[in-house]
Amino acid sequence: MGNIVYIGTSLDGFIADRNGGLEWLEAVPNPDNDDLGWEKFLEGIDAIVMGRKTFQTVLGFGVGWPYPKKTFVLSSTLEHLPAGFEGEVEIINGAVAGILRALNFRGYKNLYIDGGTTIRQFLSEDLIDELIINRLPILLGGGVPLFGELPEPLLFEHVQTTVLLNEMVMSRYRRKK
C-alpha cells in the first residue's frame, strides 16, 4: 500500500488516444459489466489524488462525483470547486512531497494516484509504492503516455498477475528498495 497507481493502458503504454478519448477501453467486451476488482480496490484506499485534467474529465461525465473516497485535486490554477463538491473534493497546491506529508498527517495513508501528469510526476520523484497496470490487447500508436522520463531506473517486484475477461492482463508491482 502507500501511493498506488491503478490504471488501464494499451500495449504501447497509452492511457488515452490522440484525442484524449477513452473509447478504446471498450475494445474488450464485458457483457456482465464485471467491475474488474475496481470496487474492492477503492475500499482499500483512504483517498484519491488526481491532477486537474483528470478531475475535469471526471466532471465532464456529468454524473456527480462518482468516487466513494475523499479526493484531492492537484492544481495551481483551479480556485474553487463547482457547487456541491465541497465535501468530497479538495483542491491542493504545492510540491508533491509536502502535499504527501500533509495528507499522511491527516490520516490519509493509502492514496490512489490518478492522471497521466500526476502519475509521471510522482514516479519522477520515486513516490509510487505500487503499480497496478491493466493492459488491453491493443496498440494505439499514439496518445497520452502513462510513463515519462525518469532521472534513473526504478526497480519493482512482481506481486500478482491476473488475466481478466480472457483479454486483459492485470499485473501488480511493488517498488523494490
Next chain:
Amino acid sequence: MGNIVYIGTSLDGFIADRNGGLEWLEAVPNPDNDDLGWEKFLEGIDAIVMGRKTFQTVLGFGVGWPYPKKTFVLSSTLEHLPAGFEGEVEIINGAVAGILRALNFRGYKNLYIDGGTTIRQFLSEDLIDELIINRLPILLGGGVPLFGELPEPLLFEHVQTTVLLNEMVMSRYRRKK
C-alpha cells in the same frame, strides 16, 4: 504463426537503455539459467529477420552466429558479411512487403522479427501476426522504445500469459483482423 515478435521489455516499453545497454535484462535473478521458452520458440520458426543494428549487436557478442535458423538481415548499407557467416546469414534489401513475399515463396513462412527499428517498421505496415512480450518489473525512464507511431490502432487478442521466475510477465497476442 506468421511474423512473430518475441522480445523482452521494461514496464515502460524500452528494449534497451539510454546507452543501448541490455544489462537491466539481468535485473531478474535466474540462478538455474532457465531459457524462458527460448529454445522451444526457435524450434517453431523457419527463419529470423532482423535489422542491421541488431545484427551488429549480435556480432559484437563475439561468439559466432548463435541462432540455429537462417537469418535475413535487412539493410540498404551493408554490402558483405564477415567471413564464415555466408551460409547462415543473408543480407536483404528493399520494401518490407516485397521481402516478405520473397521469403514466403522460398518456404520461410514463420518468421521471427527482431530489432526495434524492424519491429516498428513491420507494425507500421500491419505485418505482425503475433507478439510475444516479456515484461520485466523495471521502469527504465528512457532508452530504445519497442513501439512507435502507427497510422491507426491495431487490435490483438490475448492468447496466453505466463509469469516467469516469479518476476517476468510473458504475454502472447495474436493480431485480430
